[in-house]
Amino acid sequence: MGKDLSKRVLTFLILISLLAVAMNLLSTVEAQNKKKPRRDVPLVKGLSWSFYQKACPKVESIIRKELKKVFKRDIGLAAAILRIHFHDCFVQGCEASVLLDGSASGPGEQSSIPNLTLRQAAFVVINNLRALVHKQCGQVVSCSDILALAARDSVVLVTKLSLSLQSNLFSGGPDYAVPLGRRDALAFASPNTTLNNLPPPFANASQLIADFANRNLNITDLVALSGGHTIGIAHCPSFTDRLYPNQDPTMNKSFANNLKRTCPTANSSNTQVNDIRSPDVFDNKYYVDLMNRQGLFTSDQDLFTDKRTRGIVESFAIDQKLFFDHFVVGMIKMGQMSVLTGSQGEIRANCSARNTESFMSVLEEGILEEALSMM
Numbered sequence: 370m371g372k373d374l375s376k377r378v379l380t381f382l383i384l385i386s387l388l389a390v391a392m393n394l395l396s397t398v399e400a401q402n403k404k405k406p407r408r409d410v411p412l413v414k415g416l417s418w419s420f421y422q423k424a425c426p427k428v429e430s431i432i433r434k435e436l437k438k439v440f441k442r443d444i445g446l447a448a449a450i451l452r453i454h455f456h457d458c459f460v461q462g463c464e465a466s467v468l469l470d471g472s473a474s475g476p477g478e479q480s481s482i483p484n485l486t487l488r489q490a491a492f493v494v495i496n497n498l499r500a501l502v503h504k505q506c507g508q509v510v511s512c513s514d515i516l517a518l519a520a521r522d523s524v525v526l527v528t529k530l531s532l533s534l535q536s537n538l539f540s541g542g543p544d545y546a547v548p549l550g551r552r553d554a555l556a557f558a559s560p561n562t563t564l565n566n567l568p569p570p571f572a573n574a575s576q577l578i579a580d581f582a583n584r585n586l587n588i589t590d591l592v593a594l595s596g597g598h599t600i601g602i603a604h605c606p607s608f609t610d611r612l613y614p615n616q617d618p619t620m621n622k623s624f625a626n627n628l629k630r631t632c633p634t635a636n637s638s639n640t641q642v643n644d645i646r647s648p649d650v651f652d653n654k655y656y657v658d659l660m661n662r663q664g665l666f667t668s669d670q671d672l673f674t675d676k677r678t679r680g681i682v683e684s685f686a687i688d689q690k691l692f693f694d695h696f697v698v699g700m701i702k703m704g705q706m707s708v709l710t711g712s713q714g715e716i717r718a719n720c721s722a723r724n725t726e727s728f729m730s731v732l733e734e735g736i737l738e739e740a741l742s743m744m
């Protein structure tokens with residue numbers, strides 16, 4: 370009897386301590402991520418909030434640390450990286466096809482029309498991040514995950530760096546946990562596919578709403594994600610259709626006059642900041658611009674003109690927290706579009722080129738299985 374009881378107690382104690390260890394593990398996973406996962410946004414099958422916990426626990430700190438250095442040299446690269454992630458996701462899904470040399474929007478097809486003006490230096494930054502991460506962990510983290518994390522860090526750091534010069538009125542941009550486990554594509558999209566999948570700057574709200582709806586992004590996501598234009602620049606030909614030959618009547622007159630000085634001809638190679646109020650700060654001023662009819666593209670300004678999106682623009686203009694909250698949700702949704710997971714695609718050894726067969730090593734597959742078994 371007594372023996373039986375002590376056996377039971379022992380089993381009970383072992384179970385309890387196992388449970389404690391498990392809970393401890395879980396909480397360190399969460400702590401590692403620091404940012405609480407948005408459990409209200411569904412995860413796509415194959416992605417997880419703690420994918421590299423075992424295989425590359427430092428991946429996030431490596432990327433953040435390196436980008437801090439990079440943005441100190443050139444803050445414009447933050448906008449460039451955020452835009453590349455958007456282009457990646459909208460064409461074939463977030464699988465780093467945009468990074469491949471020869472991609473219609475990547476560095477390869479210099480002659481592809483239209484020149485999609487993605488900044489070359491940003492592609493170099495992504496490749497350098499990959500090299501740093503792989504030096505630490507081996508060839509286990511995909512280029513698409515590195516790009517998704519770098520885009521998140523761009524949002525976070527573009528705010529902090531530029532504000533550190535000013536007062537500490539603001540608490541910083543939205544930081545958020547990124548679902549991970551993407552794999553890299555084996556091929557890039559044709560120039561036509563690329564063209565057909567990227568909304569043009571002359572699109573109106575109806576077109577944008579339909580386009581985003583096709584991707585399961587609703588009008589709140591559309592307005593929030595367009596807030597990416599709170600940073601970065603545009604080349605004149607992206608918006609001069611609103612100036613020449615006829616001026617867009619929805620454009621603020623004095624704003625139009627300034628733009629004409631920046632772009633004396635429709636095909637001028639000059640650039641204009643997207644957000645005139647705070648071009649290098651990730652904030653809600655983009656929406657204030659729209660309310661003053663100072664949106665740069667038709668695709669921006671029409672979000673204020675259209676009755677379906679106007680209220681959302683106004684709500685973000687007066688409430689930055691609300692904008693940040695919806696931007697994070699939009700980024701997590703966009704960042705999971707048509708991803709490759711599991712044994713699909715590959716982990717590229719060079720973000721600019723697909724692996725040769727010999728790169729598909731036994732090692733990579735082994736680590737993949739380990740990561741999958743943790744989910």
Ligand code: HEM
Nearest residue numbers: 448449452455486568569570594597601602603604607668
């Ligand atoms: C809603 C549809 C969108 C359209 C029509 C659009 C269009 C454009 C265009 C035409 C440019 C300027 C390109 C140039 O002339 O150099 C641009 C820049 C930019 N876009 Fe978008 N975009 C859209 C959505 C997004 C989204 C969802 C994001 C990210 C969340 C984003 C982030 C950016 C950034 C950061 C830049 C500045 C890039 C730089 O400074 O290098 N855009 N966009």
Ligand SMILES: *[C@@H]1O[C@H](CO)[C@@H](O)[C@H](O)[C@H]1NC(C)=O
Nearest residue numbers: 475476478479484485486487
């Ligand atoms: C786009 O054109 C500019 C200027 O002609 C050039 O410097 C840049 O490399 C081109 N970019 C791409 C992606 O083709």
Ligand SMILES: *[C@@H]1O[C@H](CO)[C@@H](O)[C@H](O)[C@H]1NC(C)=O
Nearest residue numbers: 559560561562563564565566
């Ligand atoms: C690309 O699209 C254009 C018009 O959208 C079409 O004329 C052309 O034939 C297409 N090219 C290919 C290779 O599909």
Ligand SMILES: *[C@@H]1O[C@H](CO)[C@@H](O)[C@H](O)[C@H]1NC(C)=O
Nearest residue numbers: 571572573574575576577675
């Ligand atoms: C939006 O653009 C499409 C295509 O150019 C056009 O057919 C439609 O009438 C426009 N809608 C509005 C409300 O301007």
Ligand SMILES: *[C@@H]1O[C@H](CO)[C@@H](O)[C@H](O)[C@H]1NC(C)=O
Nearest residue numbers: 410586587588589590698702
């Ligand atoms: C869009 O979807 C998000 C959840 O992903 C939700 O919070 C938001 O209310 C939706 N907006 C509209 C207009 O349906």
Ligand SMILES: *[C@@H]1O[C@H](CO)[C@@H](O)[C@H](O)[C@H]1NC(C)=O
Nearest residue numbers: 606613633634635636637638
């Ligand atoms: C710009 O357009 C003008 C008139 O349309 C033309 O004369 C000029 O050669 C063009 N410049 C470039 C760089 O394409």
Ligand SMILES: *[C@@H]1O[C@H](CO)[C@@H](O)[C@H](O)[C@H]1NC(C)=O
Nearest residue numbers: 621622623624660661662663
């Ligand atoms: C145009 O911009 C000016 C300067 O920011 C602003 O005072 C004015 O209210 C704007 N006009 C409209 C119609 O929004």
Ligand SMILES: *[C@@H]1O[C@H](CO)[C@@H](O)[C@H](O)[C@H]1NC(C)=O
Nearest residue numbers: 469470718719720721722723
């Ligand atoms: C990566 O691939 C690109 C495109 O093939 C090539 O130009 C570059 O030299 C490669 N980089 C490394 C480090 O091998």
